[in-house]
Amino acid sequence: MGPFHTPWLTFSAWIVALISVLFSIVWAIWIFKPGEDDE
């Protein structure tokens, strides 16, 4: 059983949502380069 009496597989849904948000931050700040061809 994971946190808050939630089975780990069910709790992973919260983790996936959190990782998605963190990934969007990483992509926006470090990966995405609009560059000079920005129209």
Added chain:
Amino acid sequence: MSKSFIYPVVLIIYLAILVLVGLVTGRRTKSVEDFYIGGRQIGPWVTALSFVAAYFSSVVIVGGGGFGYLFGMATLWIAAINVLLGGTLCWIVLGPRIRKFTQRLNTITIPGFLCKRFKSRFVLIFSAVIILLFMIIYNVSILKGMGHIFEVLMEIPYTYGVLLSCVIILFYVSIGGYLAVVWTSFIQAWVMGIGLILLTIFSLKSVGGITAANIALQKIDPGLINTPGLWGWPGLISFALIVSFGVWGMPQLLVRFYSIKNLKVLKIGTIVASVGTCMALLPYLNGAIARVHFSSLQTPDLAIPTLTKMVLPPLGSAIVLAGVVAAGMSTFASVLIILSGSLMEDIVGTGLGKELSRERNLTYGKIASAVIGFISLLIALRPPALVLTLTAFSWAVIASTTLWPVLFGIYWKGATELGCAFSMVGGFITALIWMAIGKPFGIHGFIPGIIIGLILMVVVSLFTPKFSEEHIKKIWSD
């Protein structure tokens, strides 16, 4: 203060703000490009939050709560996939290229883009007709949902609820066009978010916290906290995919990428959209909590309205009500503007070759949105049985038809005209037939629809004539 006083007051203030936005944006809508894509001048916050508001209709809030009530905490996975695929990855994978390609090809609709990318009038007409037909059906389901919400929460007869919401939407869409749609959706996203957060705080308090909720649910049935739990893998996964990956083919959401000011907007926009789509977790969570309080509701769709009435004070439940109405209105308005674009730009303009002056095009676009909205209203007032059946899979049919052509259109230079045409028709027919024969194995029609569409796109493209270097260079600019 009693709810009979607060409900109408909150709702009237909210509707008055929408009308005001319609009037203000109407002054700034001067060209056809303004009317359909806001003159490509929309910033990150408005683009991202209006995307979220158009993504989650009242069907998601009320229906999502219903799923949470029926199947428990496993349904949180639907929302998690919404955030990952429908929010974050959709913005990262599609956003930059759709913005670049549609500007290079000077198109303002999805069928218009596909027509120029694949040099095919058939692709244009087919996609525009599918969008027109099934989006009207989708709109009917949204209006119907709003009518029932007014009925349950405010005890306003269904007909008046449908009429009230539709008239307000028609007013601001036909006056302000896309600008009115995104600005009202921006406001509506905040109302939805605040409403859902309020409901979650109070419902968690009512049940003694998330741990207590899980223990109580486990006592009712352990399947209510396990994954896949009572629903099973096929149903859970296919539903999560249709409402997440399906977004990649939905014109009313993809148009957000057309309208951004520049590519830098995508930086903040992607983060805001990812955080915003997290609000999808809340209806499912609240639906599961409702199961702790009410063991046998007449229908699962009553979970959110009933919980709202039980745990929130009148002002709070009025805000939740406004949030649910906001969710429906923002999606309906977004779809309406797409329908008007498909009819006037794709079918009448490019398809039938009717050249209209810019002033006439703008006027007819406004009239078209009002007429299409009125048709949706008439059907929603007394929906025929066939329409009710079709609403269940309108989203799946549209996504199965347009998803691969859009994705391959911006990522694979080898995608051909015939590959696109076969993928569209094959995806459409497969999704339709699969749903018509009653969803074998509990799998949603979207899944076989996109599998067949993918195979046809790749195989047919490999064996049919490629586009000229010149055409590819024009699109890719390299």
